[in-house]
Amino acid sequence: MKVLGISGSMRKDGNTAALVRKIVDYVDTEGCDEFETEFISLAGKKINPCMGCEKCREAKWCVQKDDWTEVANKIVNCDVLVFGSPTYFYDVNGQTKNLIDRTYSLYHDRKLNGKYSVVVSVCADRGCERTLESLEGFVNTHGFSYLGYVSGRGFKEGEVLNDLHAQKKCTEVAEKILKLVSNTHRDSKKSE
Template sequence: MSVLGISGSMRKDGNTSLLVKAVLERCERAGIKTEFISLAGKEIKPCLGCEKCKEKDWCVVKNDDWGEIMEMVLDCEVLVIGSPTYYFDVCGHLKNFIDRSYSLYHRRKLAGRKAVAVAVCANKGGARTIETLEGFLNSHEFSYLGWVRGKGYLEGEVTQDARGLKRAQEIGDKIVQLLSPHD
């Protein structure tokens, strides 16, 4: 039983990481195992559109960090996936990661896991970022638990966004409820 948080931002300790971690923190407090990974400093090559993954059931692009991180997604029970908003959408680095998950789409290898979408923007466009993440999660047939949107521009500013943090805690509590054993 584990919750995996991913931040797609190139700022390792930026706003997206902070908001994703705020969700994870709630789970940790309840004794649930969590893992966090930042895509900052990771090499994620783009999808080649070669369609070879239809036969291989895995992305044929080699020698980067995509495979190791995707193995973690396959291992998790709940995915908390977050992106900074770049031009009203997810950032390119995370989009590369998402595009390569096409290799798992053909046989719905990610289906059934639970997921939360997280987006941070300075001002506008966070809703569309969430929509893109929802498109990814719904295509793969994750069970969608909801979204968290935060506001912040400079690194760390999202910690001033009381509404965003509250939402992160609420979603964290929802995960705890779902993963806790019931009578």
């Protein structure tokens, strides 16, 4: 089971990265050999906005050439996506939105349908809820099964590590990811 963590923040080691990493690292440490984990940050990546050209309806893939392709391939190949964004003006940041909008190209033949997801948002004070709603809109539209969310508070890089509630929620959602494999094992044992 491939678990992919993505932080949409332009701060490579910021608060969103800290929470997404915490979930992915927990799965990596506590999970059995069946788990393969990867974390990527969108910081430094060139991800242009969707141009609305609709060429993807035919191509079933975004026709623009930039770092979106590499990230999209990883999403298509994962089983569980842990997707986080910082809150900018009560919503996801631009880089995260660009990535999301261009997955329109994966929607035409439902390439992401049936995968699992966890969403993560961070804000300094207000607006985390709308960020979560935007991320949930993305995973729900694509037909991911939703495992839960984490919402953390922090302003400067690393401050979210002091948010003990968010840290606890990270462990809880990571445990849900781990159960996917034990449940699968249980199901296959039942049918033997």
